[in-house]
Amino acid sequence: xxxxEVETHRRRGRFLMPLDDxxxxxxxxxxxxxxxxxxxxxxxxRGKSIRLRPHGKNHKSPQVFAMQVEAGGTVGGVCAAxxxxxxxxxxxxxGNVLIANQVVGVDKxxxxxxxxxxVETTVAVDAQVQVEQLSSxxxxxxxxxxxxxxxxxxxxxxxxxxxxxxxALAKLAARAPNLRFRGVMSHQVPTGxxxxxxxxxxxxxxxxxxxxxxxxxxxxxxxxxxxxxxxESWTYxxxxxxPEVDEIQGGTYVIMEVPYAYMxxxxxxxxxxxxxxxxxxxxxxxxxVTIDAIGTPNGVPTVDAPAGLRVVSIxxxxxxxxxxxxxxxxxxxxxxxxxxxxxxxxxxxxxFLGVRNGVVESVIEATARxxxx
Amino acid sequence: xxxxEVETHRRRGRFLMPLDDxxxxxxxxxxxxxxxxxxxxxxxxRGKSIRLRPHGKNHKSPQVFAMQVEAGGTVGGVCAAxxxxxxxxxxxxxGNVLIANQVVGVDKxxxxxxxxxxVETTVAVDAQVQVEQLSSxxxxxxxxxxxxxxxxxxxxxxxxxxxxxxxALAKLAARAPNLRFRGVMSHQVPTGxxxxxxxxxxxxxxxxxxxxxxxxxxxxxxxxxxxxxxxESWTYxxxxxxPEVDEIQGGTYVIMEVPYAYMxxxxxxxxxxxxxxxxxxxxxxxxxVTIDAIGTPNGVPTVDAPAGLRVVSIxxxxxxxxxxxxxxxxxxxxxxxxxxxxxxxxxxxxxFLGVRNGVVESVIEATARxxxx
Numbered sequence: 001x002x003x004x005e006v007e008t009h010r011r012r013g014r015f016l017m018p019l020d021d022x023x024x025x026x027x028x029x030x031x032x033x034x035x036x037x038x039x040x041x042x043x044x045x046r047g048k049s050i051r052l053r054p055h056g057k058n059h060k061s062p063q064v065f066a067m068q069v070e071a072g073g074t075v076g077g078v079c080a081a082x083x084x085x086x087x088x089x090x091x092x093x094x095g096n097v098l099i100a101n102q103v104v105g106v107d108k109x110x111x112x113x114x115x116x117x118x119v120e121t122t123v124a125v126d127a128q129v130q131v132e133q134l135s136s137x138x139x140x141x142x143x144x145x146x147x148x149x150x151x152x153x154x155x156x157x158x159x160x161x162x163x164x165x166x167x168a169l170a171k172l173a174a175r176a177p178n179l180r181f182r183g184v185m186s187h188q189v190p191t192g193x194x195x196x197x198x199x200x201x202x203x204x205x206x207x208x209x210x211x212x213x214x215x216x217x218x219x220x221x222x223x224x225x226x227x228x229x230x231x232e233s234w235t236y237x238x239x240x241x242x243p244e245v246d247e248i249q250g251g252t253y254v255i256m257e258v259p260y261a262y263m264x265x266x267x268x269x270x271x272x273x274x275x276x277x278x279x280x281x282x283x284x285x286x287x288x289v290t291i292d293a294i295g296t297p298n299g300v301p302t303v304d305a306p307a308g309l310r311v312v313s314i315x316x317x318x319x320x321x322x323x324x325x326x327x328x329x330x331x332x333x334x335x336x337x338x339x340x341x342x343x344x345x346x347x348x349x350x351x352f353l354g355v356r357n358g359v360v361e362s363v364i365e366a367t368a369r370x371x372x373x
Numbered sequence: 374x375x376x377x378e379v380e381t382h383r384r385r386g387r388f389l390m391p392l393d394d395x396x397x398x399x400x401x402x403x404x405x406x407x408x409x410x411x412x413x414x415x416x417x418x419r420g421k422s423i424r425l426r427p428h429g430k431n432h433k434s435p436q437v438f439a440m441q442v443e444a445g446g447t448v449g450g451v452c453a454a455x456x457x458x459x460x461x462x463x464x465x466x467x468g469n470v471l472i473a474n475q476v477v478g479v480d481k482x483x484x485x486x487x488x489x490x491x492v493e494t495t496v497a498v499d500a501q502v503q504v505e506q507l508s509s510x511x512x513x514x515x516x517x518x519x520x521x522x523x524x525x526x527x528x529x530x531x532x533x534x535x536x537x538x539x540x541a542l543a544k545l546a547a548r549a550p551n552l553r554f555r556g557v558m559s560h561q562v563p564t565g566x567x568x569x570x571x572x573x574x575x576x577x578x579x580x581x582x583x584x585x586x587x588x589x590x591x592x593x594x595x596x597x598x599x600x601x602x603x604x605e606s607w608t609y610x611x612x613x614x615x616p617e618v619d620e621i622q623g624g625t626y627v628i629m630e631v632p633y634a635y636m637x638x639x640x641x642x643x644x645x646x647x648x649x650x651x652x653x654x655x656x657x658x659x660x661x662v663t664i665d666a667i668g669t670p671n672g673v674p675t676v677d678a679p680a681g682l683r684v685v686s687i688x689x690x691x692x693x694x695x696x697x698x699x700x701x702x703x704x705x706x707x708x709x710x711x712x713x714x715x716x717x718x719x720x721x722x723x724x725f726l727g728v729r730n731g732v733v734e735s736v737i738e739a740t741a742r743x744x745x746x
Contacts, residue, residue: 023480025746057689081663081689101690102659104650104704107396126653129704157686157693158651158659187690277477278531280499286475286531290454292720293745313530316430316454316716317474317560320530331477331502343689347665347721350743370723372666373398 017360024275025293027352033269038071045073055079055251060368062092079249084371096120109137122146138178146182147173153186153207166214183227204238255342271336285329287319295344301337390733397648398666400725406640411444418446428452428624433741435465452622457744469493482510495519511551519555520546526559526580539587556600577611628715644709658702660692668717674710
């Protein structure tokens with residue numbers, strides 16, 4: 001790296017270290033790729049009314065969230081699966097919160113009410129008892145909590161199953177004290193991966209239309225709707241075709257992962273770098289990346305570099321590598337792994353390294369790591 | 374709980390909270406089960422020369438390590454897969470260290486040498502270049518580092534593959550400056566699970582005998598051996614039949630996990646407690662335990678209670694439960710999950726709750742959580 005470039009970075013107060021000096025294993029975030037991914041959404045949403053609500057569960061980092069907001073095209077607020085995650089992002093400056101999940105119990109609702117004191121806070125419901133608990137908790141705390149009806153679209157997890165249920169629950173929420181009824185939300189996953197672009201649009205449109213039917217039925221019942229939150233990384237462009245959709249809850253696109261490779265406009269931003277620590281025989285190399293360092297929910301990680309290598313197994317002691325070119329590896333040589341589930345990997349690290357042009361340029365804190373409830 | 378019992382706990386300075394008041398999800402450690410498991414080893418090794426070397430990767434907690442040492446039957450030191458783990462346990466008072474893994478590179482060896490300044494430190498090798506690097510690093514730091522030859526027994530990971538390799542490497546290590554050659558070590562896993570007791574003994578004996586052959590060949594070459602470290606939780610009793618075995622590296626037995634259920638003398642000590650947060654339809658309940666809270670390397674966790682339930686899926690939003698009795702579950706009801714890989718689960722928590730008789734009695738810090746390199 002030219003010394004004037006180093007100087008520029010120093011002036012910006014950035015941390016600089018050649019990648020060769022990094023102790024392994026290390027979670028590297030390619031800043032060019034990260035900025036590219038954030039830029040794809042910002043550019044696509046420019047001039048449209050749809051906005052991205054960055055999902056905090058994916059990167060766990062207020063620093064990355066700030067980059068998303070700064071790039072534009074977002075709601076300025078955060079999406080979270082848990083109250084604890086939302087707390088971290090609100091403390092770091094998130095302008096509003098959607099808990100895209102059910103929140104139950106006096107303790108949790110009290111924490112939600114504390115958030116509602118600071119920023120506009122909305123939570124998903126799909127049952128009468130949740131509405132009653134939320135209303136009661138909000139009243140006790142003297143706040144107003146926003147409510148959206150979760151509509152089940154493909155996840156078979158939470159969410160009302162019929163439009164009738166959505167309307168009934170909306171009526172209840174609209175008249176519950178200290179609640180503000182806002183609209184509908186849903187998640188969806190593609191049933192087949194990797195789908196073609198045409199399949200992706202057909203499937204995405206089907207689910208989004210299903211949510212919009214619930215929205216229209218609620219409006220037809222005389223209840224105003226001001227929020228339709230549906231779509232994810234894989235439907236960011238499909239959702240943009242529907243003017244009634246206000247926001248999507250996107251997360252995977254920022255860091256990316258192997259099963260999302262079909263979304264080829266996004267780039268893999270995260271790699272775990274390791275070093276070869278053993279060559280027990282000519283066909284095998286052991287690396288220092290353990291299961292503490294990378295998520296492996298679907299088996300083993302994919303080797304990004306050197307090309308030709310594959311992961312045979314991974315455990316607490318390290319990773320076993322085989323394949324073409326393994327015989328050329330010496331102790332201390334580096335390799336890069338891609339993750340199959342980026343959010344699980346991110347959650348194993350308290351911080352990761354922002355890398356550009358072979359230099360560590362920043363340390364990114366994953367402040368929401370370990371937010372469990 | 375009777376008030377005099379509460380008083381006794383208070384006098385002992387223990388933290389007390391009824392389980393009903395615990396915010397979920399929570400990682401509960403059944404202290405009776407933990408003490409029982411620790412006691413099985415301590416009792417079995419009483420009067421024998423074999424000792425347990427507690428593996429820090431399993432519980433990540435100096436507090437649990439202290440319980441193991443206090444119960445007896447241990448070497449008073451710790452086993453670790455990574456230098457960072459060993460650093461935490463030595464800082465907390467571990468009397469000596471075995472890194473049951475290869476340590477490579479100037480930075481890591483310097484950290485190893487720092488440990489060797491504080492306590493007796495031994496590390497596994499299986500290649501000439503490692504011996505040379507360690508010797509050079511130990512000399513630079515002015516310390517002596519202990520060395521054991523790792524022998525491959527079933528893992529197909531690290532370890533020399535032949536007795537000839539073991540002898541050649543032992544000769545090299547025995548004359549390398551600033552190294553102290555100590556002996557041999559190995560790990561092994563049963564090829565079939567769950568094996569019968571007879572199969573377990575046959576298989577364990579075969580691997581242990583393989584390690585002892587290497588040990589005897591090294592001795593026959595005129596090099597004294599003072600450490601044979603082999604065996605694990607599943608062979609703690611098999612290894613005790615071999616007077617030449619000095620220590621086993623045991624970890625899983627303390628917390629236990631579903632795939633180890635065949636070791637029926639040990640009890641499941643860890644459970645993740647969650648609460649029902651949604652009943653989207655009569656056959657489904659959603660719980661608040663996410664993949665941030667429990668390791669699921671082999672699919673989904675097992676439901677311990679209520680009986681009859683099973684986990685259908687788990688993600689960042691929670692866990693989907695179905696099965697017999699699901700229709701009786703109300704929002705706020707608790708359930709308990711058993712983990713299929715305890716070390717991965719432990720590593721997701723910064724601390725867990727020690728529970729006895731339905732009361733939280735202590736908070737146990739997992740200080741070595743996140744030790745990645």
